[in-house]
Amino acid sequence: MSSSSSSKICFNPDCKVTKSECWRKGWRLRTGEFAELCDLCGSAYEDVRYCENFHSNAPGWRNCESCAKRVHCGCIVSVHTFVLLDAGGIECMACARKSFVMASNQKWPSSLFLPVPLPERLKDISVKSWSQITGSNPVPGQWRQSSNLWNSSTAHSELYPRMPYEIDKPISIDRLISGERPSASSQEGKRSEDPAPSGSLKFANGNIGIDAITTLSTFHREGNGDVKQNSANLTGENDSSDIRKSAAAEPGLNNSVPGINFETHLSPGLHISRKQSTPKDDSSYPLFGPATSFTSLNETKDKLRVSGALAKQQMPLPPLAKQFFANPNNGTDSSGEFQTQIRNGRPRGEARGRNQLLPRYWPRITDQELQQISGDSNSVITPLFEKMLSASDAGRIGRLVLPKKCAEAYFPTISQPEGLPLRVQDARGKEWVFQFRFWPNNNSRMYVLEGVTPCIQSMQLQAGDTVTFSRIDPEGKLVMGFRKASSISSEQDIHAHKTGNDLSTSGEFKPSEAASTPPIRSYKGGTESTSHSSKNQVHPTDQIHTWSKFDKTGCIPKEGAGSKTSPLPTKRKGSTLGSKSKRLRIDNEDSLELKLTWEEAQALLRPPPNHVPTIVVIEGHEFEEYEEAPVLGKPTIFMTDHAGERSQWAQCEDCFKWRKLPVDALLPLRWTCSDNSGDPKSSSCSSAQEITAEQLQNLLSPNTASSKRIKIKKEKGIVDPSEGLDTLANLAILGEGEPLSPSTQTTTKHPRHRPGCTCIVCIQPPSGKGPKHKQTCTCNVCLTVKRRFRTLMLRREKRQSEKEAESARKNQQPQSPEKLGQEEEKLENNESNGILSEKMVSVEGVDEEFIRKKSSSPFKGNIDLNIQPEREEEPSPVADSGSMLMKIQEATEQYLKQQGFANQTGNRESVINQVEPVGSTGVEDHNGGPHDGSCMDADMDHNVTVPLSMSASTSATG
């Protein structure tokens, strides 16, 4: 709740103090952040005195219809404090709470389940646009008050952004709801007696139906557990009748939810979820202003547009409230588990404490996506949740683990582990049927969708990509969309970027684009997809696809750019990219920084300044090795003119003009003309560019693909972490088995390499892939590899022995890892200070088997950036890979021991590491880390790991 900072300023414009003992979070801004208030203002806000204190003279004050208390209704702060009454007027939260009784008994549309078809009549349910509902209401933002029922009582959850429509931990709900919902698992035995079907449960879960939220209809539970609408719809003063009409027209609704057309309420839900993203400065009602869009739109498509415009901002959307599905067959359809579920409405999850979806499950769907889903219909899309695919999800097993709360909130209730077949429409309008089921798990449940493989493949999804679940109304269909984690070089991304979709969500529901972006993942011929499980077989339904071809394994063959885009095996990638990855705990955002291609990394790396390299000769080529980590520099272009004079060109970050620089200039990442002090005539962005467009074209064409891409990515802010890992891995991999024909390779892998350079770096294919070397290979590369491994091992052993000696000295207390790290640091420093001259130690037998061993190490090819962070002190561009160095060292040691090398090392003291730890020799870090981390599994065809340092490769003189 509070935080300390010296540079804060109270968000309250009437206060704006900069010093506060305690900073408090206020209301949520449209940016998703919270207004930061000084202690005083924050307290006022939390005590619902903010408006009283600061807006007393502002318009919008009204009196509670019940208690006559004066309530402000005219600002973002006040939206928490009142509800609108159907009959007009407002009610303060206290009163509203008193009159509030939870809704209940939501039924699922049978259309979701096989074999019950979607009743036509369902389609007759009118869907009122929010504008219709609220358009005449003079008070803006009326649809969001209901959340105040909970918000105000809980002073805003820290867990979730406090949007007015969101439901904080429903303390009051718990009280209000009769028939508290025990946990699912604990209720297994008494499901059938449970009087409160899913609707109420969901409500109790805090996944308050948008319906309830937006309309704030009040209900009372009748003796039979059903709920009746108790008071007027609060969303508008003249809309409830429409709703009722709709409901009345749908007899199926009457049994359980009299007078409530859930469908009708869903569309507001969508808009609610979008509304939050309204630009901050467009209204005096920042979040929920009169919503020009809202009040002016009468069609659902318009609503979608509205949503989209807001969605573009990529605000994390809060969990949409529990979606209430009208059950058109209620009371008439007695077939299938659906009815059973309805009758036996089992409690869904615990009502308290965990009643909201984790933010990572919040749907983030853009208008484009919504539009794609809705197509030309008047469907109303309600984003439900999303999930980043884990390796397991995207794997061949075909089981998509559903977040429990999501499953319980948005999917039909299931009482048996076998669950239900669930009809889901994909982004292209094709329908799939998954088995929605659960496994008992630790007195809980684990929900899964089974049989998703074909669908996931059809969407060309991988681990790390995100699937979104939405509901399309009035049909009540579940729609499964997707969002690619990355789509490098794809038009999708570019398009997404152009449309401001920073998260590259355009992968969703863009069949045409998908079709037009073959580089991402293209299908190859293969056997037609066949479901693995008869039980959970996916049945693309009739209209449904002839989905492309999958190979038998269910893996989408990758080729061309596709493989480049996703160089890692799905599983591995998933392991590293999954939101919950335990192997690589690195935020996507962080990992983005790693996203460089091999070439890009080459282009970016600069030898550390003021460091003299150690020259290593491999296959007749000299490489510079530096004791310090390389630095990340701005990618530049080297050019040799007709006179043979070399020059370096860089593009200003500000004006994008290209400037000529000395060949040896090292530029910071963000280099601008003003940094070009050495050349007064081009040290200003206003100066003309020295190079013509044509020249520039020539300059760029051969060698700047990476630069261009970098720029694109930079603009987009999107990079593919996997590619970065791959790149880093590739830095360490030299496939020498293949004839390293310089003529067939681009030979300017590094700006410091001359065209035609045949050094081991330049001849390395960017992919790092190449034929394997034989174990007995004695080429220089292999020898070097072996040598390096040998030194790795030696160093490790030396460390170990030193540690042992140290611990023997102080065998009083075991050393903490930090201590050990310090010791290692010391050692490394010593080593780097003096003993790095010994370079050549021959070790035999390190080969691909070693790599395999490494890859099967506990790290499983993933980068755990949390490992020994204290070791990563040097500001290295790839410092994060340091921990992996340790891993590789450990693995090396292990392997060598297994291979009997441990006893052959001898002469340890004389062979001091060429492999330096992070920060000591940036060089080696780049090798060990990523190699071990990301590519071992992915690039098993690399059999030779040449620990050529990154700086060596970047600074090799060729």
Next chain:
DNA sequence: TCACTGCATGGCT
């Protein structure tokens, strides 16, 4: 031997 299924485990939130 392989694919699939269901459950168990344990890291992590």
Next chain:
DNA sequence: AAGCCATGCAGTG
């Protein structure tokens, strides 16, 4: 500390 959930793995066909 509870429990979610990613993943492993044994059992089965």
